[in-house]
Amino acid sequence: MQLYDYYLQLRVSQPQAREGEPVPITLDLLAGHWFCTVRNVKLLLKKMAHLDWILWQPGCGRGRSSLLTFVIPAPELISRTAMDLTRKGDFKAAVELIHTYGRIYALKDSFLEWMSGYFGFNSAASGGAVQDTLRLPLFRPPVSLDPAHAIYAVDCHLISHVFSTLLELDSATGNLLPQLAYYWESSADGTEWTFYLRKKVYFHHGREMDAEDVKYTLERLVEPATDSSWSWLMRDVAFLLPVTPHILRIGLKRPNHLLPFFLTFPAASIVPEDVARDNPSLFGRSPIGTGPFRMEFYDKYICRLHAFDGYYGVRPHLDVIEMWILPEQLAAYRPKGEDKLIISHGDVPMPEDEYEQQGFQTKEEHVFDGSTVLTFNTRRGPCRSLPLRQAIDRLIDRKAMVRELGNNRVGPSRGITRDFLLRHGSRRHEHFDRDASCHESSLTAEELIRASGYAGETLRLVAYAQHGEDARWVAGKLSEAGLNVEVETMQPAAFTDREYVHQADLCLFMPLSDSPLGFLGHLIQTSSFIYRHMSSGLQSRIQSAVGQIQREASFERQAEELLNIEEMLLADTALLFLLKKTFRVAVHSSIGGVRIDRQGWVDYRHLFVRERSASKTFDGDEFSADGSSGKSTTKGSKKDARL
Known part of the structure; x- marks a missing residue:
């Protein structure tokens, strides 16, 4: 241990002591606290006193109290x-x-x-070349970088930079784009798909990727030993056949026109069979993929990515991305100064005048793809009662919530699919065009509560820290109506704790996805709050509805079926769609290549640093998604993509 460790351990053990005020203490007590001899205690105290950290007045005689005064806070x-x-x-x-x-x-x-x-960008000479490094804080530590266990948003974002998928979804256009597969085609009935793989694609450890790796990756999702919550992606697969090292054929038990879309999910990122099979427990900490960055170092404090020189696509402009994993309570302190990119998800204010004075170019707010939702545990507890769920729905005035909480809340959500279709100017939603809280009884909220049989039980409402303000507002409104609500802040690991979710009566969170089809994952993924809180009957009906969507080849029919699913959820009051939220971006004028998706994540592949003297005005077009990789000419390359 270092000297500062000894001091801070001692300071923590004396919380009642104040700087400048002596406290009585014995050498034997210090020896026991520091697990060392009295002789070593005296040496440590002497060093601390020499550095003016403490004042030490020894007592007379063995066992007598001495006086310790803390000097430095x-x-x-x-x-x-x-x-x-x-x-x-x-x-x-x-x-x-x-x-x-x-x-x-x-x-x-x-x-x-x-x-x-x-934090920010740094350029330094290394081995005769200039190395560009982006150092940034990370306040929500990754849980696992194994694609088979890709659940959390932070994990998925990093996985997308270390790994590659067969196909990629262009979030700007909604089209499917080639990635590891440069071409794909299907049988007329959608039961057999063939993917043609790029040649000379290398994993970070130097081996070329082939169809056997793709086969292993997909089979691994359904292996019991993997225990992946993404096994549903492969439940319709009848066979996986490597026709050649660069052609893979997938046979299905039933038509599934969404298969190419499912293969864009982070969980379907291609892993090397030799490494993932031999070291399954370590793979989440030492991931190896084919992506633009390789993992150079990763522990619970530092995560460092290095550009992969053997990347099959365009090499990133940055050489190193170094993330410092900091306590979440420090998230309110945003980087200042040059060479910064700041994204606020509404957790801290972004004073525009202050940033403009520092050379930042602020961009208008972007609406998240998604909605905050409130789930009800219909498997146990008071929320099994439909009248109680309807009463809670009525008590939550979404417009009042936006008005009273303000900040990045921009309006009530009408549902994931409805909001998406409205944003893209579609009129297909009109025959379902009702508020997300439309399924109300003619009874008042008070009458519904009485009819529910609610007897004063405590309703446990859990939410992540970033949604704590919303949860407390909801709890306040329910308490005013006589419901007993307790708000609890969830830790990230709670998502995979089945018992924790089972014991919660309500859960408030924001499921994010690239499109409404991505919301299907939250409805049928076994680790999802929504899935775990649904009754078994509703789970079966949702599964059947998803099967119907998979059989539909046309975008129009898929959209209608998605709206049907949301209607089903609302009719059962299984969950409530609450609010739409925005995020804001502030980019220093010295940074170029900024491309941010509608989930608020930066694509690090395109970032670069302009000349320090440059004064180019920030170009809003740099926020567009990258669609430069070309489009497949196959009929299946676009038709399932726009959701």
Whole structure:
């Protein structure tokens, strides 16, 4: 342990002590606390006193109390030490220090300002070449970078940079684009699909990818040992046949015109059979793919990606992306200064004047693809009662919620598919054009509560920290009506804790996806809050409806079936669509190549740093998605893509 560790451990053990005020303590007590000898205690105290961290007045005689006075406040020592470690290049130790003690002490604003200035772009000579590095904070640590366990948004975002899928969804146009497969085709009835793979595509460990790797990747999703919640992607597969090393044929038990779309999901990212099979438990921490970046280093404090020189596509402009995984409570401190890209999901304000003075170009707000939703646990507890669910629906005034909470909330959601169709100017939603809260009884909320048999039980409402304000607002409105509601902030790992979700009565979160078809995953994926809270009867009806969508080859019929599913959810009051939200982007004028999807994630492949003297005006077109990889000429390449 370092000297600062000994000091901070001691300081934490004496929470009642104040700086400048002596506290009685014995050498034996310190020896027990530090797990060392009295002789070593004296040496440590001498070093701390020499650095003016403490004042020490020894007692007379063995066992007699001495007087210890803390001089330096813990937050100041943490800040000084972290800054010193960072300057020395020991980033891991600096972040570990912040993690260990940043949750106990409020760090100094001056340090947070200094730390934020350390993030951004840096160019340095390395081996005769210039290496461009983007260093950024990450406040929600990845859980697993194994595609088979891709659940969380942060994980999926990183997976998309380390791995590649057979096809890619262009979020700007909704079209399917070639990626590892350059061409694909299907039988007329949609039961047999053939994918043609690019040649000379290499994994990060140097081996060429082939059809056997694709076969293994997809089979791995349904292996019991993998325990992947994405097994449903492959449930209709009858066979996977590598025709040649670069041609894979997939046979299905029934028609599925959504198969190409499903193969764009992060879970379908292609993994190397030799590595994933031999080291399944380590693969999530040491992932190897064919993507534009390879994993150079990853632990619970630092995640470092390096551009893959052997990438089959266009090599990224950046050489290194280094993410410091910081405590979530530090998320309110946004980077300032040059060479910064800042995205606010509504968690912190972005004062436009302040950023403009620093050379940032702010862009208008972008609406998330998705909606906040409130699920009801219809498998246990009070929310099994339909009248109670209807009463809660009536008590939540979405317009009042937007008006009272403000910030990045822009309006009530009419449903994932309805919002999508409205945004794209479609009129196909009109025969379903009702509010998301339209299924109301003629009874008042009070009458519905009485009819439900509710007897004062505590309703446990869980939400992630970023949706805490929404959850507390909902709880307040329900409490005013006489319902007893307890709000609990979820940790990320709670998503995969089946018992935790089972014990929750309500869950508020925002399912994000590239399109309404992506929402299907939340309805049938076994780890999803929505799926786990649905009754078994509704689960079966949803499964049947999804099967019908898969049989439809036309976009129009798929859209109608998606609306039917949302109508089914609303009729059962299985969940409530709440609000649409936005995110804002502030980009410093020195950064180019900014492309952000409608989930608020940056595509790091295209970022670059302009000349420091450049004064080019920020071009809004740089926010468009990259569709430059070309389009397949096969009939199946577009028809299922626009949702």
